[in-house]
Amino acid sequence: MNMRIVIAAASLAVLSSTAHAGCGINAGSVRIGGNDFPAIQAVSGAAKACDGGGVTVSVDLNKDHKDRQVAALTANPAEFTTSIINNSALVALMNDGLAQPLDDLIAKHGKDLQAMQKVTIDGKVMAVAFMANAQHLFYRKDILDKAGVGVPSTYEEVLAAAKAIKDKGLMDYPIAGTYSGWNLGLEFINMYHGHGGEFFKSGSAEPSVNNAKGVATLKMMKALTAYMNPDFLTYDSNAVQADWEAGNVALTNLWGSRAGAVTDGEGSTAEIESNTMFASAPTVAGQSIPATTLWWDGFAIAKNASGADAEATFITMMNGISPEMAAANVDAAPWLIKGAVPQPTDAGVLASAQGGAKPYPMLPYMGAMHSAASAEIVDFLQGKESAEQALADLEAAYIAAAKEKGFL
C-alpha cells in the first residue's frame, strides 16, 4: 500500500517536473562554472530552473574561478559547458582557443539580445555580456558634510577630503583600497589609465610603464595609503566591504557589484547605509577620464562541448539572463539586459562609463603585465625603494614572464 503511494507520488513528481522544467530543451548536460558573487548567483540560480526533463543543469561557483577555468575547459569533454567570464578571463580562453563562436546559436535562440551584449572578436561573437562592472567612488555623505567638503571628483580632492576628515578627528583612516595581490595590480592599472598612460609600446608587447606618468601613478597611490589602515597591503574587496560596513571608512574605490551589498540592510547600521552614496571614479592629475577600468561579465561556451550540449547550454543561459531575472534582482548589478532600468546602486558604474573610462585592455599579454604589477610595486608602497626602481622591476619581471610565454 505504502509502496504504491510512494510510486504514485514519485511518478507525479516526474510528470510535473517535465511539464514545467527543461525550458523547452529535450536533452543535454549543462554545466555552469563561474565566479561567486551575488549577480552571478542570481544568473546561475535562474539558469538552474531549467533543470529536469531530460536536461541536467549543474552550477559550480567559486571565487577563484579564473584560476581553474582554463584547465576545466581544456579537458575534452569540457568540465564546464559554459564559463562565466569577464573581459580579462575571456582573453585567457581565447589565448588557448577554448571558446566557440556563438553566431549560429544567437541566430536560433538569441533574438532578445541587444547588440552591445554581443562580444565580437574578429567578426565572430565569442561571448554574451549581461552586466557591467567597474571600481568607482563610494562615499559617506554624513562624514563629508561634517568635514565640510563636497563630493570629490578628482584624486587630489579625495586627498584633501581625507585630510579634512582626519584633522577633524572624525576617522583615523578615512580611505580604504583593495591593495592586496591581484587587486593591487588592478589599482595600479586603473590609476595609470587615469593618468593617460599606455602599458605597451604601440603595436608590440614591449612594456612602457617606466615613465613620468608611471611615477606620478605610484606617488598618488602612496599618498592615498597615508590615509589607509596600516594593514592596507592585506585588504581585498571583502576586507574593504567589512571595514565600510563597520563605519571605519568614508572614501573608497570599490566594485559596482558591491554597491548592492553595502546597502542591503545587512551587516551594517541604517545610519551608515543611508549615507552610503556612489559616484564616478575620480579623475587624476588634470586628466579628463576617470581613473578606473570598465569590466563586463558574461558567458562563453566551451569549444570542447558537444553540439547538443552547447545548444542546451545556450538556451539555459538565455533563461538565466532573461529580463525577468534582471527585474527580480534589480540591485544585484548594472544589468546590460534588455528592459533593465538603472538603479541608484548603478550610478557609479554608469557615471564612470559616461565619463569616458576605458575598458580593461583585452590584450593576450595583459595578464603578465597585471601579475608583474601586483608583485613589484609593493616595495615602493612599503618605502623600501624609489618609484623609478619599482617601475624598472615591474618591466623586468614582465619581460621575463612574457619571454617565457612567447610574446617577446
Add this chain to the structure above:
Amino acid sequence: MPHRTFISFIWPSALAMMLFIALPIISVAIQSLYIQHEQVIETVKNCGPFGCTESVVVNVEATEKIRAEQPLGRFNALGTYTNRNHLAFAEIAAAWKASANWSGFFAAITNLPFYKALFFTLSYTLVVTPLVILLGFFVALAVNRLPSIFKGPTIFFSLLPMIVTPLIGSLILFWMIDAKGIIGGSLQLLFDDPDLSLKASPTLTWITLFVYGVWHHAPFAFVVFYAGLQTVPKDILESAMIDGANRWQQIRHVVIPHLIPLGVFIALIQLMDNFRVFEPIVGFNASASATSLSWIIYNDLRTGDGTTLFGSAAATSMLTILGVAILLAPVLIRAWRANQRMA
C-alpha cells in the same frame, strides 16, 4: 637477508617511489628546460558593451600547428634558471658593477624575486628549526616531571598546534593579531601605540611567521623527545645521582647525549619541512612582506589570466630540491660517518 627476500620485500615501495617520486621529478626537470613557443599575434576588430577597438589576439590555429610539431615547446636550455626571475646572473653582475658598497649590493640582490624568497626561506628555516628543537626538548622535560594523572591531558593539549590544519591555524592567528583582534589589541595597549600593527611592517610580519612556525612545529619535537625520555636508562641516572650530580648535570651529561640521535632526526625533518614553508604565507596574507620558494612556485602556477608559467615553476622546483639537498648534506654526512664508526 638473502638478496631474493630483500628484493621481494622492497619492490612494492621501490616501484611506488619510482612512479610517484622519481618520474615526476624527471618530468619537472625536463619541463624546466623548455619555454612556450612564440605566439602568432594578429590584429583584429574587437567589439563589446563599451564600443569597438582595434586589438590583438593570439592566432590559435597557427599556434596550435607549431605546438603540434614540438609539443614540449622551445628548448631554452638553462635560460629559465638564469633569467631575472630565478638566479638572475646578468642582474647580479650589473648590481656588482653599479653598487659602491656591500649594503648597496645586498639591497640590489634582495630586490630580485628569487633571492628575496630564498632569503626569507633560509631565515625561516634557520630561526625556526633550532627553536623548535629547544622548545620541544624543554616541554618534554617538563611534561615528564608531571604527576601521572596530569600527563595524558597535558600531552593532548601540547599536541594541538600540530593537529590543527596549518591553513586554519594560521588563519586563526591572523585574526587574533589583527589590530582589532585579541593579541593585536592587547599589544597596542601594552606598548601604548594605537598605530602598532603586526601585519603592516615587514619585520613584524617575519617575526609573526617565525612565532607561528615554532608554535606549529614544536609539538613534533616534543612528542619525539618525550618518547626518547622514556628510554633513558634508569641505572645510569641513579649512578649519576649517587655521584652527586644535580638535576642540570644529569640532563647535561646523561639525558642529552642519549637523545642526540633523536635530535638529528628532528633536525633533518624540520630542515626539510621549514625549507618548504608555504601555508602561513597564504594564511597570513603575507606575500607583500615575505615570500618563500614554495610561494613563488604557487604564484607561477596559479595566475589565471592565461599566464601560467610552467617552465618557471619547474625551474624553481628544481632549485628548491637542490637547496634541500645542500641543507641536509652536513647532517646526512654526520649520520653516515657515525654509522661507519659503529660498523
